[in-house]
Amino acid sequence: MPLFGRNRTAPPSEEERRSAEVDLERIRQGGIPLGAEERLKRIATASTPFFTSDLSAKEYALAHASGLEPLAQIMGSSVVQHGWSNYGWSSYYGGIREMSSFAEPWNLARRRAFDRLRQEAQFAGADGVIGIEIETRGTIGEANTVEYVVFGTAVRESALPASPGLRMCALSGQDVDKLRRIGAEVRDVIGHTSVVCVALDLGSNYIMNSGWWGGGRANIEIVQITEGVYAARHLAIEEVRRQASAAGANDMVISTLEHSIHHHEYERNNVTHHFFIVSMHVLGTAIRLGAHDPVPAPLKVPVMSINLGSQESH
Numbered sequence: 001m002p003l004f005g006r007n008r009t010a011p012p013s014e015e016e017r018r019s020a021e022v023d024l025e026r027i028r029q030g031g032i033p034l035g036a037e038e039r040l041k042r043i044a045t046a047s048t049p050f051f052t053s054d055l056s057a058k059e060y061a062l063a064h065a066s067g068l069e070p071l072a073q074i075m076g077s078s079v080v081q082h083g084w085s086n087y088g089w090s091s092y093y094g095g096i097r098e099m100s101s102f103a104e105p106w107n108l109a110r111r112r113a114f115d116r117l118r119q120e121a122q123f124a125g126a127d128g129v130i131g132i133e134i135e136t137r138g139t140i141g142e143a144n145t146v147e148y149v150v151f152g153t154a155v156r157e158s159a160l161p162a163s164p165g166l167r168m169c170a171l172s173g174q175d176v177d178k179l180r181r182i183g184a185e186v187r188d189v190i191g192h193t194s195v196v197c198v199a200l201d202l203g204s205n206y207i208m209n210s211g212w213w214g215g216g217r218a219n220i221e222i223v224q225i226t227e228g229v230y231a232a233r234h235l236a237i238e239e240v241r242r243q244a245s246a247a248g249a250n251d252m253v254i255s256t257l258e259h260s261i262h263h264h265e266y267e268r269n270n271v272t273h274h275f276f277i278v279s280m281h282v283l284g285t286a287i288r289l290g291a292h293d294p295v296p297a298p299l300k301v302p303v304m305s306i307n308l309g310s311q312e313s314h
Contacts, residue, residue: 032076032116037123043072044125053153055131059173063130066177067159067295072124076117077149078109082138096228098235099195102277106138106193109148110283114168114189117150121166126154128167128186130176134256134283159295169285170255179253185291188247191256191283194235198228199275208274225276229259232280240282249286256283 012020023033031037052073055063063070082105121129131153138146153173157163169176169186176186200208204222244252262277 030112030115032119036120040072040074040120040123044123053131054133054151055153055173059131062177063153063155063173065296066180067157068128068130068155068176069158071126071154071156072120073151074117074120074124074129074154075149075151076113076115076120077147078112078116079148080105080109080112080146082144082146095201096196096198096224096231098231099197099277102195103193103279105146106148106279106281107191109136109138109146110191110193113148113150114191117152118166118168121152121154121168124154125156126166127157127162128155129153129169130155130171131173132170134170139262160292170283171253171285175253175255179287180295183290183292183294184251185288187249187286187288188243189283190240190243190247190252190286191281192236192239192243193279193281194232194239195277195279196228196232196235197275197277198224200224200273205271205273209272225261225278228276228278229261229280232259232278236280236282240284244284244286247286249288251289252284252286254282254284256281 019034023035026032026034053060053070054073055070060070083101117129129152131151133151135149136147138144163185167186168189170189170191171179171186179186200222201224204224207220207222240252240254258281260279262279263274264277265272265274267273
C-alpha cells in the first residue's frame, strides 16, 4: 500500500479500512499499530531474528561485551495538540505561578512516546532498552502541536540474573556500559516539564519600559525573572526525584536539562505590562547503585613470575 495512499489507482479495500480503524483505536488507547506488534512478536520468537538497530559500531560492540544482546530497533512517538485557554493576563498583577496546563502537552507526549517504546521492547522479548535518541518539536504556550519521537534498541540480558520488569533508560549504549561497570542498575526513565508565568510588578515594569531615556543605561537584574527560572527548576527536579524514588532508585543520571523564556506583553491604562513564560525540561534515568557486581568483571592485576634458576658460585 503506498504511503498515506498516495498514487493509488483504486480506493482502499474494506479490509484496509478496517485495519486502519483498528490501528487508530489502538493508538487512541496509548498502544501501537497491530502490524508493529506482530513484527516484534516474530522477532521475539525467531531463533535467528534479522537484527536492526540505531546503535553505532562502538555501541554494538560494547553492548555485547557488557552482556546485552541487541534484538531490534524500536520506536515510540506521540503528537499532542495544545488546547486553547484564556488566562486573563490583564487581570494578573504580578508574581510567579505554575502553569501546569502549558506543561501538560509536553508531559503527555513524553509519557506516551516512552510508553510506546516500552511496549515495542516488551513485544520483542527484551529485558531493556539502550541507545536512546530523542527528537522533539513544539513551542510552550502556543496553540500548536508538541511532537515527541524516541528511538532505541531493545536488548536481552545475558550476563546478569533476569530482573522483574523492563529496564528503560534515556542513555546511550556507552553510558549504559559505564554504569554496568560500576555495578549500577538502570531502573526507569524519569522526566518532567514545568512551566511558570512571571508577571512583573510595577517597579520591574517601569524598568522594562524606561529604556535608554529613562535611565536604562545601568545594568539592572530583573530579579523576578531569575526567581521564575529557579521556581521552574525546583518543580521539575522535585517531580523527577519523586519518579526515581517510585522506581526503587537511589540515584539518578540527568541527560537533558533545558529551559526557555518567552516574553509577552499587553496594554492596560496606556501602560505596557510584561510577563514571561519560563519552562524547564528535565529528562534522565533512575539508577540503583550497588545493585550487582561490575559487568564485565574488572581485569585482575597481571602477575609476572620469572624463574632465574639456581645460581652456582664458581
